[in-house]
Amino acid sequence: MMSHLVIIPLLLPLLTGILLLLLRGSATELHRLINLAATLGLVAVALLLLMQTGEGQVEVYRLGNWSAPFGIVLAADRLAAVMVLVTGLLATGVLLHGRRVGSYFHVLFQMQLFGLNGAFLTGDLFNLFVFFEVLLIASYGLLLLGGGRNRTRAGLHYVVLNLVGSTLFLFAVGSLYGVLGTLNMADMAVRLAELPESDLGVVRTAGLLLFAVFALKAALAPLHLWLPGAYGYTSAPVAAMFAIMTKVGAYSILRVYSLLFGPDSGPAAGLLDPWLIPLALLTVAAGTLGMLASRRLSQQAANLVVVSAGTLLTAFGLGGIDAVAAGIYYLAHTTFAAAALFLLADVVSRARGEYADRLVTGPDLPRGQLLAGVFLLIAIAVSGLPPLSGFIGKWLILQSSIGNPWMSWVLAVLLITSLLGVMGLARSGSQLFFDTDGWAEAGPAIRLSDLAAPLVLVLLGIVLVVYAGPLYEFSRAAATQLVQPSAYVEAVLQTAEAGRIR
C-alpha cells in the first residue's frame, strides 16, 4: 500500500498558493493567517514523514502508479524528511515576522515552499530541474518585491545568472539521458555501475556540469559573488527564507553525487573528490573577508550565509558517515541562525530610523540593551561559540576531518575564519549598540512582538543543543542511508524489476 503522505508537502503549499491567489482582494491579515496555518500544517506533515522514514525505510510515491523507471517518483528518506521539516520550521519563524512586504508575498512564499519541497522529495533528475525552476521563479518574485534601485540591480544579476545555470542544467541532463537512457536517479545509479569505458568521458563532463549548476545555487566560490548583493538588498523576511536556498544546492550535491558518483558507483566514482573541499574552503575564506568588509548588518548576514555554505560543503566534501552527519546537523543550525540574523537586522534597522543597519555611529536605541542581548545570542550561534548549536556543529565537522588528508587545511581555515567571524560580529555589535551619538534621532521604539520571529529561530537553535544527542544520532542514521544508497535504489526500483525492457 503506497502512502500518500509523501506528496502532501507538495500539494499543501501549491493549493494554499492558489487559494491565496484567488483571495487576492481580501485583507492581508487573512492571507497571513492562511499562510501561517498552511505552514504549520507543513511542519506537522513533515513530522509525520520523519516518523515514517525514521526507521530507515524509503517511502516511494509513484505518480499515477507508473512503476519506477518509466513513471515519475517522489522518494522520501531520512534526509529528505529532515530537509522538509527544516524548511517548514524556517518558514513558520519567518512568517512570525509581521512586516508587510508586498501584495503577492504570501502567494509567492507558498510557491517557494512548493518548489523547495519538490526539490527535496523528487527522485528524478529532470523533475529536480523543474522544481528548481519553480523555486527560482518564486524567488525572483520575492527578491524583487518592494523594488528600489539596489534591489533591482542585484535582482537582475541573480535572474540572469540563474537562467544561465538552468541552461547548463539542461545540457547536463540531456547528456546524461543520451548516455544512460534514463532520468530516474536510482535507475541512473544502476546503469552507471555497468557503464562502458567509451561513455565515461561524457558522463564525467555532464557530472561536472551538474556540479557547476549546484555550486551556483549553493554559492560555492567562485560562483558566490551574486549572493551578498541579492540577499543583502532584498527585504528581511525574503532574505531569511532564502537562508534555505543555498542548502538546496548543497542537498542536491549530496543527493546526486552520493547516488551517482559515490565511492561504490563504478567507473565514475569519486568525481568531485579533487574539487569540493578546496572550493568549499575557498568559499569560507572569501565569505569571511566579505563579512569583515561589510558596511551594513544585512550585508554581513549575507556574507555569513556564504561562510556557512562553505562550511557545509566542506563537511559534505570530507565524505564518510561522520562528516555527512555533522553536515546535516550543521545545516539545520545554520539555516535557523542565518535567518534569525537577517530578521534581527531588520528590527535593528527600523529602530535606528534613517541610519538603518549601516555600521556607523547611530542613535541611542530605546530598549537598546534588549536588542543588544538578542544580537549577542544570535551572534554566538552564528559564529559557533559555545554553548549554542553553532559550536556543536562546527566541532562535529572538525572532529570528522581528523585523519582525512585535508585535515590540516580544514582545521586551519575553519578555526581562523571562526575567530575572524567572532571579531567581525563583535565589531558590528559594539558599533550598533554602544558607539552611539546622543543627538542622533532614533526611529520608532520597537515592540516586543518584533523580536518574536528572531527569538523563535534562536529557540529552535537551543532545541538543537538540548537534544543534540538524539538529533546527532538521527543525522548519523540519515548519513548512513546516503553513504550506502543501495536501499534507496532498491526501494525506488522494487516493483520495476520484473518488467524492465532494456
Place this chain on the structure above:
Amino acid sequence: MEALIAIVIGTLTACGVYLSLRGRTFPVVLGLTMLSYAVNLFLFVMGRLTIGQPPIIRDGASYADPLPQALVLTAIVISFGMTAFVVILSLRARAELGNDHVDGKESE
C-alpha cells in the same frame, strides 16, 4: 545530419555565451534566448536522430524515443516564461537605474 545538428547547436551556444557576456541588457536577453534555443535542440536530439518513426513501441518496429520530446516541451515552456520575465525585469532596470547597463552604471 549529425554533424549539421552539432554545428548548429555549437554555433547557437557560442553566440549565446558571447551575447550573454555583453554589458547591456538587450544583448544579454538575446544571448539567454539563444542559449535556451541551443539547449532545446540539444535535448531534442538526445533521443537520437530518427526520421519517419512513430513515437510508440510496437513489436519489432523501431521507434523514436518519445521522452526527449516531452522534456523539450517542458523546457520550452519554462524558458519562454523566463525570457518574458527577464525582458520585463530589464525594462524595469532601465527605468529605475536610468540606463540599460547590467551594472546600472556606464563604464568609462
